[in-house]
Amino acid sequence: MKRFAGQAILVTGAAQGIGAAVVERLLEEGATVLALDRNNAGLAQLALQLSSDNLKLHTIDITDSQQVGALIDRIDEQYPIEGLVNAAGTLESAPFDQFSHEAWLQLFEINVHGTFHVSQHVVRRMILRRRGSIVTLASNAATTPRVNLSGYCASKAAAAMLTRCMGLELGKYGVRCNVISPGSTRTPMLYQLAGEDEGLDERMIRGDLNLHRTGIPLGKIAEPRDIAAGVTFLLSSDANHITLQNLVMDGGATFG
Numbered sequence: 001m002k003r004f005a006g007q008a009i010l011v012t013g014a015a016q017g018i019g020a021a022v023v024e025r026l027l028e029e030g031a032t033v034l035a036l037d038r039n040n041a042g043l044a045q046l047a048l049q050l051s052s053d054n055l056k057l058h059t060i061d062i063t064d065s066q067q068v069g070a071l072i073d074r075i076d077e078q079y080p081i082e083g084l085v086n087a088a089g090t091l092e093s094a095p096f097d098q099f100s101h102e103a104w105l106q107l108f109e110i111n112v113h114g115t116f117h118v119s120q121h122v123v124r125r126m127i128l129r130r131r132g133s134i135v136t137l138a139s140n141a142a143t144t145p146r147v148n149l150s151g152y153c154a155s156k157a158a159a160a161m162l163t164r165c166m167g168l169e170l171g172k173y174g175v176r177c178n179v180i181s182p183g184s185t186r187t188p189m190l191y192q193l194a195g196e197d198e199g200l201d202e203r204m205i206r207g208d209l210n211l212h213r214t215g216i217p218l219g220k221i222a223e224p225r226d227i228a229a230g231v232t233f234l235l236s237s238d239a240n241h242i243t244l245q246n247l248v249m250d251g252g253a254t255f256g
Helices: 017-028 040-050 065-078 101-129 150-173 188-194 200-206 224-235
Strands: 008-012 032-037 055-059 081-086 132-137 175-182 246-249
Touching: 008 017, 008 065, 008 101, 017 032, 017 040, 017 224, 032 040, 040 055, 055 065, 065 081, 065 101, 081 101, 081 224, 101 132, 101 150, 101 175, 132 150, 132 224, 150 175, 175 224, 188 200, 224 246
Parallel strands: 008 032, 008 081, 032 055, 081 132, 132 175, 175 246
Antiparallel strands: none
16 A cells, blocks of 8 residues: 555655655655746656656745745645645855855745745645645754854754744644754755765765764765655654654764
């Protein structure tokens, strides 16, 4: 029995990385997946790769609340949304004293405000149906300070706490809200931060004390599908009594 048969689940940031892996896993488990991203070319490539009638693509800027609301109205009429994965995110890296105002705003527009807009519009429909599950992709950097990542850390901490507060308020309606906090994962965002050389895995696993960064006790970088497995678990009825939790999936890098 496929865990999400007959269910419609919305995934933001679906065009690449963890978001794309979540889409693939949900399709395998029978869901109708509503894939949202501002990267139209990336969505088209995802559709070619997965080739599924249950994949519905939507190009959208999640920082525009009115645009988000109108789209979710249209989607929910045809596919009542049972689950939401907030996987959209961006990263900017710079020393704190050189961090630009524009970069700071961009991080919060996407990582926090986008999560707020999509979640709020979806939640209003889940409340009426008195059921639903939401998972937000944060980061282990939401709870562990990182050199040159002050804006990213702060924005992911805000998204994580927003989601847990949602869970506290929405439990009475049967809506569960949880957080996944990945560590180093083989995605375009990791390559943006750390480069894409042959020594990447070794450097990440070993850590760098000059950057106050410990290594990865499990001895490997996560693959997007590893994180997708955690996301789909928290979305599913297998996690029926789990809410307000932050599941850290970083191979032990931040000691849980």
